[in-house]
Amino acid sequence: MARPRAASGADAPKEPHAVSLKVLRLSRPSLAHQSPLPIANTKISNKAPLSFPSTDSDDQFILTPNYDPALTLHTSSPSPPAFGSVYVGETFACTLSANNEITDDEIDKVVTSVRIVAEMQTPSSVASLDLEPASDSAQVEGLATGDSLQKIVRYDLKEEGNHILAVSVSYTETRIGQDAQAASGRVRTFRKLYQFVAQPCLSVRTKASELPPLEVDNKSLGPYGKTRLLRFALEAQLENVGDGAVVVKQTRLNPKPPFKSMSLNWDASSDVSEIGPPTLNPRDVLQVAFLVEQEENRHEGLEALQKDLRKEGRATLGQLSIEWRGAMGDKGFLTTGNLMSRKRT
Template sequence: MARARADTGNFPKEPHSVSLKVLRLSRPSLVQQHPLPLEIENDTKIPRTASLAYPSNADGVDQEFILSNNLGLPPSFGSAHVGETFACALCANNELLPGNSTKSVSGTRILAEMQTPSQSVPLELHAAESESDQTGPGSSLQCIIRFDLKEEGNHVLAVNVTYTETTSGDGQATSGKVRSFRKLYQFLAQPCLSVRTKATQLASIEVPDKTHGPYGRATLLRYVLEAQLENVSDTAIVLEEARLQAKAPFKATSLNWDAEKEDGVEVRNPLLNARDVIQVAFVVEQEQGVSEGLEELKDSMRRDGRAVLGQLAIQWRSSMGERGSLSTGSLLSRRRVS
């Protein structure tokens, strides 16, 4: 026999006295415009200035160029890329009207966490202003969160707001009621750079090694590591650094644009437009007389015929200066065929 469900009380839900606003903190971009050709203005009743983002008669302003002098904020969360820092401002606003003497809000708290494809991470909140409770109508509790995006896929920003609502009447205050609500904001983290690597072994070098006797010899391994970096985002980026963090006992020498900086030559960092590809290369050599990591290297070569060369660390900036970084996993040499 089916049991009747308990009566939970179909009471109307009271609107919350506190609202939550979330604003992503990102750098602006140059507003695009599509000017009408000069010859069309005489054939239509539409003034040509209507097609300009910011009509101006000032000297030095090119009204024909697609990019204007205006800066615009993204209309929504926009695109988020792996390697960038995702930042948001959270605002809990007291929505009580001024002069409302029947309700008061206190003890407002904000908790936030980021749900990634693999885990949930509690977020540290940085107060945007002096940290204080909401005490009056129209007041606002503001804080800023930052999170380094390291995974591709869907991310969910979960925000919990808790506050105490006190109702008063006939000059007497009733006990405070703790109220809370939770909001979820979903966005997609997409890759900005695609990295493909290839390691090629060079001829080994034999050097004297006294640890194996007066006539002992040691073999030092040498490799060339090549990497193709492709900009898979929709915006242009400027590469600032591509560095191989070699694993001991190896050392890495860059063969890229930054190699000439050590000689005092002024070098322009490469610009990658959308879908552009650049190739970088490093010479990886085993250092003579370095014992750190040597036994691990020998075990790896005996077991798998492969050597761990290190990790590739890449840094870039977007067109408006936002930083991004990416670090690969451990890069291995090709399996040695015996």
């Protein structure tokens, strides 16, 4: 006769935790578009769905971009879909809230030493996160019934793909005896994972073309000695692949020695205020260009440049840095890898 299987600790019913965790993403408000109703022979006004009716709305063509914009505040629940669109180059910020869930009937329970630890798992690494405390009093005095311990976490997104925010909460649960003395105490902990996908906001495509070299006099080679300085034209296409409009504040090429760069874009004008930074709506493309020239009499990086030209037939020009702002002022920053010139044939 077969023996009954012995009960294990894993089979025992799990006791609910006295502390719960909520994760809310911090984000700016956005513009919500509202359209009027078509004109009909009803008693309902065609401006009924508008929060702030305007005389500028088009009653005949309600599908045109004649919207009545209103600010929408966003609140996020702990589920990953509530995080919304998350873009590379922006700062992901959220509030971690540990809440005391002890009911009024459980007056013999006390929660103390609440601690929150978080880390971000990216496609290439795992990083521990620094938390900004709203108040540290709960870790010393304990967490009263209905109170919460809140921390703020911020992380600069630098790569595409799946990201996992791992949050661990630990606390001490103590039972108070009838004589108001601590009868027993135990440390409890739990861990939750929140997954989201970081997607690009700006897509960058580059092309570098070699220009005729600039010949300058070299006195060390005699009266007829000449030095050939390399020159390149670097072009980049910036496409807005996000959901909202962005303002490109700055595009800068950080050249690698012995090169220097000169912008050929809107910021090259003497009066930038008249032109202003360009605005890219979704799927818009912005073309930027830079003139990259080898500096005269600069020896830093010259040996590495000559080695690359002999070995690979290409030169490393530098890195492109892009700064932008969202519709509500959200900051974005992106730096490409090292940009290379075309291989010489």
